[in-house]
Amino acid sequence: MPRDYYEVLGVDKSADADAIKKAYRNMAKKYHPDVSTEPKDVAEAKFKEISEAYEVLSDPEKRKLYDQYGFDGVKQQFGQDGFTWDDFTRADDISDIFGDIFSDIFGGGRRNRSRSSSQAGESLRYDLEITLKDVLEGKKASLDVPHTVSCQACKGTGGKDGNVSTCKTCGGQGQVQSVSRTPFGNMISVKDCPDCRGTGKSYAEKCPHCRGTGRTTKESHINLNIPKGVEDGMKLRVSGEGNAGINGGPSGDLFVVVHVKEDKTFDRDGSNLWTGIVTTYPKLVLGGEESVKTLEGENAVLTIPPGTQVGTVLRIQGKGLPRLNSSLRGDLLVRVTIEVPKKVSEEERDLLRRLDDTAGSRPKKKSSIRKKLDDIIS
Ligand SMILES: [Zn+2]
Numbered sequence: 001m002p003r004d005y006y007e008v009l010g011v012d013k014s015a016d017a018d019a020i021k022k023a024y025r026n027m028a029k030k031y032h033p034d035v036s037t038e039p040k041d042v043a044e045a046k047f048k049e050i051s052e053a054y055e056v057l058s059d060p061e062k063r064k065l066y067d068q069y070g071f072d073g074v075k076q077q078f079g080q081d082g083f084t085w086d087d088f089t090r091a092d093d094i095s096d097i098f099g100d101i102f103s104d105i106f107g108g109g110r111r112n113r114s115r116s117s118s119q120a121g122e123s124l125r126y127d128l129e130i131t132l133k134d135v136l137e138g139k140k141a142s143l144d145v146p147h148t149v150s151c152q153a154c155k156g157t158g159g160k161d162g163n164v165s166t167c168k169t170c171g172g173q174g175q176v177q178s179v180s181r182t183p184f185g186n187m188i189s190v191k192d193c194p195d196c197r198g199t200g201k202s203y204a205e206k207c208p209h210c211r212g213t214g215r216t217t218k219e220s221h222i223n224l225n226i227p228k229g230v231e232d233g234m235k236l237r238v239s240g241e242g243n244a245g246i247n248g249g250p251s252g253d254l255f256v257v258v259h260v261k262e263d264k265t266f267d268r269d270g271s272n273l274w275t276g277i278v279t280t281y282p283k284l285v286l287g288g289e290e291s292v293k294t295l296e297g298e299n300a301v302l303t304i305p306p307g308t309q310v311g312t313v314l315r316i317q318g319k320g321l322p323r324l325n326s327s328l329r330g331d332l333l334v335r336v337t338i339e340v341p342k343k344v345s346e347e348e349r350d351l352l353r354r355l356d357d358t359a360g361s362r363p364k365k366k367s368s369i370r371k372k373l374d375d376i377i378s
């Protein structure tokens with residue numbers, strides 16, 4: 001249900017024709033997509049809304065119907081989909097401001113297509129899931145992509161054996177005009193030809209292979225190199241592998257969207273990788289080495305410096321991911337933790353007690369929370 005037309009134009013129910021025209025012109029200056037600061041689709045919708053309101057309120061007959069019966073009263077003035085630019089008869093009222101307001105900004109409707117319009121095919125999207133290891137090594141992906149291609153049997157014309165003639169309804173124009181009488185003179189509206197659907201060609205017999213559409217579906221096998229270092233969400237364009245065009249229009253493209261699966265062991269951070277290892281308390285205190293599995297499955301040596309704290313992140317250079325279009329590699333960042341055993345042997349218990357009794361194992365500094373508490377108390 002559209003908004004109340006008076007409300008849309010911001011005028012009173014008793015406003016006269018001049019006031020309505022003035023209100024519309026002012027709003028058109030604000031919302032015409034060529035001048036509006038709003039996003040284009042918002043401006044277009046808004047401009048269409050005010051134009052619909054103006055179309056009704058500027059016409060004494062329509063306005064009377066609207067006043068009496070509301071939207072139901074004017075519904076029949078417009079087509080099934082409601083108000084479209086074909087229904088707009090008042091373009092002259094603002095043409096002094098904007099010139100031809102239908103220049104090219106509105107999809108469909110008034111746009112003048114060239115003779116037997118050709119259309120580009122739709123582009124397609126293919127979602128491809130790869131692993132982190134594929135990011136490391138690159139991947140040769142082979143995709144089976146169903147898409148439409150020009151029908152070979154009829155050479156894309158839709159007529160049996162390619163036999164087509166010029167559409168008699170539109171004389172090959174692809175469009176038909178209809179003239180309607182309005183209180184303001186004859187209005188010409190232009191629509192896609194219903195018989196040839198805008199192609200300008202007709203056929204006596206449909207091509208049986210494509211049922212007259214000129215396109216058939218085919219699964220294409222596409223080999224695609226996924227580059228090393230590819231990022232999650234990246235789109236790779238494969239030219240011309242979308243749907244076939246219509247009437248000799250170019251094919252659309254295929255967009256392969258890469259999704260990198262989460263890895264159990266490694267987290268990605270740009271070209272760096274994060275992982276973790278569990279080491280022992282003595283190694284953190286005294287220093288030592290641990291073996292860390294890299295993404296390629298090799299064992300790398302991690303050097304733990306003496307006095308390393310739990311949670312410290314150590315770096316193994318050049319064992320991260322490759323950067324896109326570069327021979328450089330990021331680093332492997334290793335967070336070091338220890339596991340506190342729940343059970344210990346008698347001997348271990350002894351050793352730990354003796355260790356705890358020595359002064360060196362005691363924290364010298366108070367923890368920051370403790371220190372704050374002391375501050376509050378004193
Ligand atoms: Zn065909």
Ligand SMILES: [Zn+2]
Nearest residue numbers: 167170193196
């Ligand atoms: Zn036609």
